[in-house]
Every structure is written in C-alpha cells, then in structure tokens.
Amino acid sequence: MLRGCTRYYVARVDITHDSNIQVDRHGVEVLDAEAVEQRALQTIRAFDSVLVAAPRSIPVEEFVRQLADDRVLEYEPSADLGNVLGRCWFSTPRIEINRALEGPWRRFVLAHELGHFTLHRHLKVLRRDYVEDYTRTIREGVLPTPPAHEWMEWQANRFAAALLVPFPTMVIVAQEALEETRLMAGPRRRWQIADYIAATFDVGKTVARRRLDELDVLAKKWTQQRPTPVDH
Numbered sequence: 700m701l702r703g704c705t706r707y708y709v710a711r712v713d714i715t716h717d718s719n720i721q722v723d724r725h726g727v728e729v730l731d732a733e734a735v736e737q738r739a740l741q742t743i744r745a746f747d748s749v750l751v752a753a754p755r756s757i758p759v760e761e762f763v764r765q766l767a768d769d770r771v772l773e774y775e776p777s778a779d780l781g782n783v784l785g786r787c788w789f790s791t792p793r794i795e796i797n798r799a800l801e802g803p804w805r806r807f808v809l810a811h812e813l814g815h816f817t818l819h820r821h822l823k824v825l826r827r828d829y830v831e832d833y834t835r836t837i838r839e840g841v842l843p844t845p846p847a848h849e850w851m852e853w854q855a856n857r858f859a860a861a862l863l864v865p866f867p868t869m870v871i872v873a874q875e876a877l878e879e880t881r882l883m884a885g886p887r888r889r890w891q892i893a894d895y896i897a898a899t900f901d902v903g904k905t906v907a908r909r910r911l912d913e914l915d916v917l918a919k920k921w922t923q924q925r926p927t928p929v930d931h
C-alpha cells in the first residue's frame with residue numbers, strides 16, 4: 700500500500716546540502732514550528748499523499764518498517780531498553796523502541812525517533828552516535844519555546860505531533876467535531892473536540908489538546924462565530 704521512500708530520502712539529502720539552511724553551533728538546523736510542520740508533511744507525502752487528504756491514523760509503524768525494508772535504516776521494534784523509551788543511531792541509522800511500549804504512547808515515541816532520524820541523523824558532533832530518550836525528553840505536550848539544550852528534543856516532539864496529527868486533516872476533523880458539539884459550551888466542548896481528534900488519529904489526549912492549542916483552529920472558528928458589536 701505504501702509507496703517507496705525514495706523521494707523522502709532524496710529530499711533529506713538535498714536539505715543536508717542546502718547552504719541556505721541555518722544551523723546552530725552544534726550543527727542542528729534552526730527550524731521554527733512551521734518548518735517542522737512542513738518537514739513532517741513532506742515525510743508523510745513521501746510515503747503516501749492520500750494520508751494527508753482524508754483523516755486517518757498515520758501508520759508510523761509501517762513507515763519505519765518500510766524504511767527498514769528499503770535498507771535506509773535498521774529497526775528494532777522490541778528492544779530491551781530498561782527505562783529508555785527509544786533510541787536513534789545516526790552513522791549506522793537505527794531506531795530501537797522499548798518492547799514495553801504500546802498503543803498511542805508507543806506511536807508517539809516511534810514518531811519522535813523518526814523525527815530524530817529525519818532532522819538530526821547528519822549530526823556528527825554528539826559525544827555518542829545516538830540519542831536516547833526518557834520520559835523527561837519525550838513530551839506529548841511540548842513547550843512552545845524550548846531552552847537551548849532541549850532544542851533537538853523540542854524539534855523531535857514537534858515533528859512527532861505534526862506527523863501523527865497532520866494539519867490538513869486535523870482541520871477537517873475539527874470542523875466536523877465543531878458541528879457535532881454545537882450544543883456544548885466552554886472547556887467541555889473543547890475537550891470533546893480533542894477527543895474526536897485523539898480517536899481519529901489514534902493519539903493520546905495530551906497530543907490532541909496540544910494540537911488544538913498549536914494550530915489555533917478552534918479559536919479562529921469561534922472568533923468568526925462570535926456576534927460582533929454593532930458600529931455606531
């Protein structure tokens with residue numbers, strides 16, 4: 700069902716060699732939220748553009764297995780990692796996921812590691828050849844402004860959220876949910892809409908609520924619906 704990953708791989712190589720990309724002193728690309736959103740959409744479209752046309756759960760596990768089948772990376776889906784949730788190796792690309800993880804949390808951790816692979820695998824400045832993630836580095840509800848030392852983690856978390864809940868299809872779900880919940884008011888309505896998003900995209904409620912905050916879809920909609928004062 701999935702198309703090959705050739706475009707994905709080539710796109711990444713092109714970006715690595717693009718001298719217009721600004722990098723920080725560690726060689727990490729300086730990407731704002733919008734740029735990370737675009738990178739996540741690029742990744743999804745490289746596998747199957749249908750996935751950003753109609754709302755559905757993004758098959759991140761299939762993405763990574765496809766990359767492994769194409770020998771772009773190695774994938775260990777059931778690693779014995781103790782309290783480490785996931786790991787991404789760079790020079791010999793490899794993603795490892797803790798065997799104890801399951802459900803939406805597992806999907807988020809895997810998307811986070813795919814974020815490191817997509818955004819950071821060219822890095823050679825690390826003391827180790829891999830990044831290792833714990834519950835403190837993987838946050839479903841990411842901070843909008845990261846401290847400098849958490850910059851890479853912010854990027855990977857933002858990538859994961861954007862990959863699992865793509866903006867174009869999230870807008871569709873949010874609009875449907877607005878209609879479904881029109882008799883509700885206040886926070887209850889917002890949580891209900893987040894629940895629709897969580898169920899459609901198979902993500903945790905924290906991710907769904909954060910996506911609503913990030914993309915401001917509802918705020919815009921509600922502003923449009925609010926009665927405007929009459930001019931005199």
Ligand SMILES: [Zn+2]
Pocket residue numbers: 811815830831832836837851852855
């Ligand atoms: Zn990480």
